[in-house]
Amino acid sequence: MCQLLGMNCNVPTDICFSFTGFQARGGATDVHADGWGIAFFEGRGCRLFLDPQASSTSPLAELVRHYPIRSKNVIAHIRKATQGAVGLENTHPFMREHWGRYWVFAHNGNLSGFAPVLDGACQPVGQTDSERAFCWLLQNLRQRFGHEEPDSARLFAAIHQLTLAISRHGEFNFLLANGDWLFAHASTRLSYVVRQAPFQEAHLSDQDVTVDFSALTTADDRVAVIATLPLTDNEAWVDMPAGTLWWFAEGAPVQTLTTVAGPPPQVKN
Amino acid sequence: MCQLLGMNCNVPTDICFSFTGFQARGGATDVHADGWGIAFFEGRGCRLFLDPQASSTSPLAELVRHYPIRSKNVIAHIRKATQGAVGLENTHPFMREHWGRYWVFAHNGNLSGFAPVLDGACQPVGQTDSERAFCWLLQNLRQRFGHEEPDSARLFAAIHQLTLAISRHGEFNFLLANGDWLFAHASTRLSYVVRQAPFQEAHLSDQDVTVDFSALTTADDRVAVIATLPLTDNEAWVDMPAGTLWWFAEGAPVQTLTTVAGPPPQVKN
Numbered sequence: 186m187c188q189l190l191g192m193n194c195n196v197p198t199d200i201c202f203s204f205t206g207f208q209a210r211g212g213a214t215d216v217h218a219d220g221w222g223i224a225f226f227e228g229r230g231c232r233l234f235l236d237p238q239a240s241s242t243s244p245l246a247e248l249v250r251h252y253p254i255r256s257k258n259v260i261a262h263i264r265k266a267t268q269g270a271v272g273l274e275n276t277h278p279f280m281r282e283h284w285g286r287y288w289v290f291a292h293n294g295n296l297s298g299f300a301p302v303l304d305g306a307c308q309p310v311g312q313t314d315s316e317r318a319f320c321w322l323l324q325n326l327r328q329r330f331g332h333e334e335p336d337s338a339r340l341f342a343a344i345h346q347l348t349l350a351i352s353r354h355g356e357f358n359f360l361l362a363n364g365d366w367l368f369a370h371a372s373t374r375l376s377y378v379v380r381q382a383p384f385q386e387a388h389l390s391d392q393d394v395t396v397d398f399s400a401l402t403t404a405d406d407r408v409a410v411i412a413t414l415p416l417t418d419n420e421a422w423v424d425m426p427a428g429t430l431w432w433f434a435e436g437a438p439v440q441t442l443t444t445v446a447g448p449p450p451q452v453k454n
Numbered sequence: 455m456c457q458l459l460g461m462n463c464n465v466p467t468d469i470c471f472s473f474t475g476f477q478a479r480g481g482a483t484d485v486h487a488d489g490w491g492i493a494f495f496e497g498r499g500c501r502l503f504l505d506p507q508a509s510s511t512s513p514l515a516e517l518v519r520h521y522p523i524r525s526k527n528v529i530a531h532i533r534k535a536t537q538g539a540v541g542l543e544n545t546h547p548f549m550r551e552h553w554g555r556y557w558v559f560a561h562n563g564n565l566s567g568f569a570p571v572l573d574g575a576c577q578p579v580g581q582t583d584s585e586r587a588f589c590w591l592l593q594n595l596r597q598r599f600g601h602e603e604p605d606s607a608r609l610f611a612a613i614h615q616l617t618l619a620i621s622r623h624g625e626f627n628f629l630l631a632n633g634d635w636l637f638a639h640a641s642t643r644l645s646y647v648v649r650q651a652p653f654q655e656a657h658l659s660d661q662d663v664t665v666d667f668s669a670l671t672t673a674d675d676r677v678a679v680i681a682t683l684p685l686t687d688n689e690a691w692v693d694m695p696a697g698t699l700w701w702f703a704e705g706a707p708v709q710t711l712t713t714v715a716g717p718p719p720q721v722k723n
Contacts, residue, residue, distance in 0.1 A: 230504070282576065285578065307551065
């Protein structure tokens with residue numbers, strides 16, 4: 186399986202520290218060596234770095250690790266191929282323009298028998314189940330709302346319904362962002378931490394690297410980091426229960442909806 | 455105005471040498487300091503590097519200059535802003551998925567009063583005349599051919615008609631690529647060179663750098679490089695007459711159509 190990393194903030198923040206631990210999982214401390222990618226929103230623009238080689242040995246990943254790109258929304262992915270060959274066209278995150286903004290999507294899991302009819306408005310370029318799910322999701326949002334973007338509550342409700350439909354096909358952990366919001370689905374496994382004042386030191390799980398956030402931040406900063414597995418070993422990561430869809434904005438969870446039967450989860454923040 | 459650089463080849467080739475001269479024009483040997491970008495097709499996939507700062511001082515441009523990404527189709531652009539603020543969302547090249555492949559577009563020029571009705575299938579994210587023209591072009595291809603990609607001759611004829619329509623609004627030098635083909639419109643100024651056996655030494659105009667292509671190539675390689683101004687001072691660059699639309703494939707011009715009244719140009723190769 187793959188690994189996901191997301192960041193949603195209330196001020197543009199660099200992800201160098203978290204990416205340092207994440208990058209090591211792509212072939213060094215873990216086995217996800219079939220490519221990696223990262224998308225940074227900067228205002229309405231989006232930078233997407235993709236590399237079909239292991240992140241632990243990628244010159245591009247070294248650049249991303251050292252080049253402080255400040256962003257309010259980031260999605261990164263390291264790949265262990267399940268469906269679709271190793272290659273650039275199958276490397277996450279995927280990006281499309283929709284309603285005059287960029288949307289970015291990355292998936293961890295495996296969907297079986299997911300072969301929906303696509304109307305051509307958004308078509309996969311590669312062969313992954315993941316890109317197919319992203320295209321189908323955007324197609325359905327367009328069919329539902331036309332060319333006008335709905336308000337955020339209606340959008341989240343629609344993403345919830347579509348997530349339920351796709352989840353019937355298998356494991357569907359995903360991160361989805363449009364520059365303002367980050368949506369995260371914990372199908373089986375996902376965690377998050379919110380960093381805010383008083384900021385403290387954090388120490389990576391995958392490498393012996395420590396950062397003192399109190400020296401790098403202001404009192405109003407708030408940063409949510411979402412990852413398949415906690416990236417640090419001394420912070421209060423929250424386990425996101427299997428079967429929950431989360432909407433993050435301005436560095437914190439806004440709303441959570443369940444995607445399995447049972448009581449809705451408590452948002453801890 | 456901006457500067458364009460394109461490459462179309464019959465085998466995946468790195469653009470490090472040509473990009474070295476081109477990069478210098480972004481703030482060092484020339485004034486195009488409002489951002490730069492480059493797109494590399496690799497199979498069906500596409501890597502897009504964008505930076506809203508001057509290419510001559512960009513760490514990302516340094517990486518691209520030294521990291522030999524092999525591609526059959528490349529489009530690069532350095533920007534001198536005319537319409538749209540300096541910012542990532544206004545940085546060329548622009549990329550969209552269309553007919554299940556990526557399309558990439560970069561423009562040099564200025565379109566005045568170009569405010570077409572867009573149906574929402576492809577919408578600009580930024581504020582440039584260039585992205586608007588790209589969206590309108592894709593929209594019209596979709597309206598004309600539906601969700602089925604036409605054969606290449608019909609596609610080129612359609613791009614020709616749409617180029618004529620947009621050109622009425624002003625200077626419209628552009629490069630457009632879909633992974634297989636590269637289309638180049640010389641509205642006012644564009645040149646190309648075809649490198650093929652017997653390969654020789656080439657020397658950059660903008661920097662004292664020489665490369666001996668005979669040591670880096672095989673006898674069957676063929677590479678077309680297209681640029682706003684010739685990048686080398688000892689090769690036979692062909693001036694592309696103002697008002698000509700070119701279709702490049704496998705490293706050579708395939709067809710040329712005029713976009714002004716008068717006799718069609720001679721393809722020299």
